Amino acid sequence: MGFNIVLSSPSGAGKTTITKKISQKYPNIKISISHTTRKPRPNEIDGVDYHFVNKDKFESLIKENSFFEHAKIFDNYYGTSKKSVNKLHEENYDVVFDIDWQGTKQLSNYKELNLIKIFILPPDKKELKKRLINRNQDNNQTVEKRLKQYENDIQHWFDYDYVVINNDLESCFSQIEKIIESHKKEKMSFI
Ligand code: 5GP
Numbered sequence: 001m002g003f004n005i006v007l008s009s010p011s012g013a014g015k016t017t018i019t020k021k022i023s024q025k026y027p028n029i030k031i032s033i034s035h036t037t038r039k040p041r042p043n044e045i046d047g048v049d050y051h052f053v054n055k056d057k058f059e060s061l062i063k064e065n066s067f068f069e070h071a072k073i074f075d076n077y078y079g080t081s082k083k084s085v086n087k088l089h090e091e092n093y094d095v096v097f098d099i100d101w102q103g104t105k106q107l108s109n110y111k112e113l114n115l116i117k118i119f120i121l122p123p124d125k126k127e128l129k130k131r132l133i134n135r136n137q138d139n140n141q142t143v144e145k146r147l148k149q150y151e152n153d154i155q156h157w158f159d160y161d162y163v164v165i166n167n168d169l170e171s172c173f174s175q176i177e178k179i180i181e182s183h184k185k186e187k188m189s190f191i
Contacts, residue, residue: 003183004113005029005096006104006160009120010150012132014166018120019098021173026180030093032085035061038076041137051081069099069106074145080107101156108159116183118176119160123167125150 005022009015023031035051037058046052053061058077062070070079080097088095097107104117122128128150132143157163162179166172 002094002114004094004115005180006107006115006117007096007098007120008101008104008117008153008156008160009166010122010128010153011146012128012135013120013122014131014169014172015098015120017169018166018173018176019096022096022176022180025177026094028092028094029096030088032080032088032095032097032099034078034080034099035067036076036078038074038078043137068110069103071100071102071106073100073102074142074149078103101153101159104156104159116162116179117160118162118164118179119157120172121154121157121163121165123165 007015007019007022019031023029033047033049033051035053035058037053037055038050040046040050040052044050044052055077058070058079061067061079061081066081066083067079068082068085070077072078078099080099080103085095097103099107104115107113108115108117122131125147129143129147132138132146138146164172164175164179
């Protein structure tokens, strides 16, 4: 399709599910698997959800200029490796990036990526708290930290092309499909 998608959202707004739905619906779009120093959650698999590495390894990758972008979030590093994204592009895939606003800012400098930047918001803070607790992946302290971070994260909506509210997964996904389809049409009209 010739464009790549960035999805960002405060933690718990449903972005990971949506990213997976995009790659299922569009076989030509692959998910960028980030590197992180965060410890794997019980259901996460190395090389599938993230490349889990230690701090020393991550810092040496930064020194080697291996990342398109990287950021420190909740005391852990996260980054998008150039090598794996370039490989997907060589294989003619487009890429969806599930990254935060700091990474989006850095990635935007690579104009050749033709990014469509989508920011997903939960309906409100109360609902976000409910989702963070229900997904049962983090302890209370981490949930509180993520809620605090939410206030900061949502300030960055204006760096994005689209803001979609995730009231309900199906309707949120159908809005994202509309965005993707409209960009596909736009590209077609240039051919
Ligand atoms: P989690 O720890 O819940 O998987 O992710 C925490 C945050 O890190 C999410 O907002 C997610 O989008 C972001 N994130 C994941 N991978 C990357 C990455 O490679 N770069 C950046 N900048 N953020 C990332």
